[in-house]
Amino acid sequence: MKLFSYWRSSSSWRVRIALAFKGIDYAYEAVHLVQNGGEQHADSYRARNPMKQLPTLEISTAGGTQHLAQSMAILEYLEETHPEPALLPDDPFLRARARQLAEIVNSGIQPLQNLHLMQRLKASFEVEGEPVDARKWCAPFIADGLNAYETLAAETAGNFSVGDNLSFADLCLIPQLYNARRFSVDLSAYPLLLQIEQNCQALDAFKESHPDAQPDAVLAP
Amino acid sequence: MKLFSYWRSSSSWRVRIALAFKGIDYAYEAVHLVQNGGEQHADSYRARNPMKQLPTLEISTAGGTQHLAQSMAILEYLEETHPEPALLPDDPFLRARARQLAEIVNSGIQPLQNLHLMQRLKASFEVEGEPVDARKWCAPFIADGLNAYETLAAETAGNFSVGDNLSFADLCLIPQLYNARRFSVDLSAYPLLLQIEQNCQALDAFKESHPDAQPDAVLAP
Incomplete structure (x- = not known):
């Protein structure tokens, strides 16, 4: 592959x-x-x-x-x-909840704050002297989505978003939290998500896949 | 339920x-x-x-x-x-293609042209005398997504988007074509999608689920 x-x-x-x-x-x-x-x-x-x-x-x-x-x-x-190893739980309802959390990020947050959308916003609405403020645009979408995620995860979380095993939900959450920091979203309102993030970051799979560990990473000097 | x-x-x-x-x-x-x-x-x-x-x-x-x-x-x-009856094919690659097509609509088009986004655009960028033009904003996103869908469906379609059985892909496509018409997108560039739509519309499941057949529909007099 x-x-x-x-x-x-x-x-x-x-x-x-x-x-x-x-x-x-x-x-x-x-x-x-x-x-x-x-x-x-x-x-x-x-x-x-x-x-x-x-x-x-x-x-x-x-x-x-x-x-x-x-x-x-x-x-x-x-x-x-x-x-x-599985990335979805066995129970049908919990499988659905893992996918629901993943989709909150995948269709509910990410498309509204990605590069493609920002380029369209600038092309459509930017006028001289008044640049489109990416942070101001993106932060409310990210916060709304993370609020919903935190509320729902409280019903199912163990060490990870759904129980004690990693799932699609966590795979979407951790990169979204990284994006949230790029847009200066205050993450202190999401203690459960930060705890899940810490548990994920301890896994080799997250260390190896981190942006900074990729061959095309551009690291600050 | x-x-x-x-x-x-x-x-x-x-x-x-x-x-x-x-x-x-x-x-x-x-x-x-x-x-x-x-x-x-x-x-x-x-x-x-x-x-x-x-x-x-x-x-x-x-x-x-x-x-x-x-x-x-x-x-x-x-x-x-x-x-x-199944809504995904048996073959793993074709199952993935059905989901890929569905996601082109679910995360690639719909979030960029829904009510929530239009409300944010108006709140963020509308100035007196210059209303945000919903059609002008939405149409390119819809066209880009349908272009990709038409290209990919050409590799897999039979009577429906993936072979001769209905799948998640069709369930996402037909409502998106309805939205495309609301935003006056020219659909003549998508002959395969229009053929799939015609095949779907012949099924009872599509007739019963159509917006106009719902209890809360508001029909033009």
């Missing part, structure tokens, strides 16, 4: 955690979201993922090469083809 | 199709997204779904009453607890 990824892409990070946690070997191919006008817009990349977003998983078998995109679809695929 | 829904909510419509297709009886409770300042903001509703969005599925058993939200999580729950 090969993963098309960008170090700071939170959707890519979700998939990197799953691959690391399940012990699946993969090659890493960086796609820079800003350089060269955004490498995700190149014809060669669009042929793999016509949404021109990250991540994309390339799967090569004797029968040929196939591509999958959309992080939630990739997570479900990895769970079905590499069921152990 | 009880579904909290709004007739024109496309995310609610996805779940209504699944319930109808699987022959699951449910009670319908309307939540008006605009009246009374948006009934989804009421404390009683927020206790069921702290994201204050539709739909929410209420599940009552001898053990008590539970709530699930996020349409994709609800669809997966219904598929796991009521596997027949």
Whole structure:
């Protein structure tokens, strides 16, 4: 397998955690979201993922090469083809709750604060002398989503968002908390989420998949 | 089961199709997204779904009453607890493709053109005499997403988006095409999607779940 990824892409990070946690070997191919006008817009990349977003998983078998995109679809695929260690609980309702929490991030927060949206906001509403304030735009969406997550996780959490085992929910939460800090969201209102984050950060899968540990990371000097 | 829904909510419509297709009886409770300042903001509703969005599925058993939200999580729950008739193919790669197509709509289009976002755009950027043009904002996001969907569906479609059986993908596509028309998106560029839509509309599950067939529908005189 090969993963098309960008170090700071939170959707890519979700998939990197799953691959690391399940012990699946993969090659890493960086796609820079800003350089060269955004490498995700190149014809060669669009042929793999016509949404021109990250991540994309390339799967090569004797029968040929196939591509999958959309992080939630990739997570479900990895769970079905590499069921152990599991990233969903056994109980149907708790499985649904893990996916509900994941979707709060995936469709409820991330699309409203990602690079693509910020570029559209600037193109649509920026006037000279009045730049669009990314922090002011993004922070309320992130806070609303994390509020809902904290409330719901209180019903199910153990060491992680749903019980004592890692799930899709945590794979979405941790990268979103990283984004929240980039937009200076005050996280002190989310003690449960911070505790879950601490428990996740102790796992090798989170250390290996962290943005700063990727080959294309640009670290501050 | 009880579904909290709004007739024109496309995310609610996805779940209504699944319930109808699987022959699951449910009670319908309307939540008006605009009246009374948006009934989804009421404390009683927020206790069921702290994201204050539709739909929410209420599940009552001898053990008590539970709530699930996020349409994709609800669809997966219904598929796991009521596997027949199936809404995902058997093949792991095609299952992933059905979910990828569904997510193009769920996280790639819908959040960028829903009521909540339009309200934030108006509050953030509307100035006197220059109203935010919903059509101009929404149409490019819808077109980009449908372009990607049409390209990918060409690789897998039969009568429906993935082969000859209905899947999550179709459940997301049809309500999104309805939204596209509300924003005057030219759909002639998507002949495959229009053919799939026609095949879906012939099914009872789509007729019963259509916005106009819901108890809270407001039909033009």
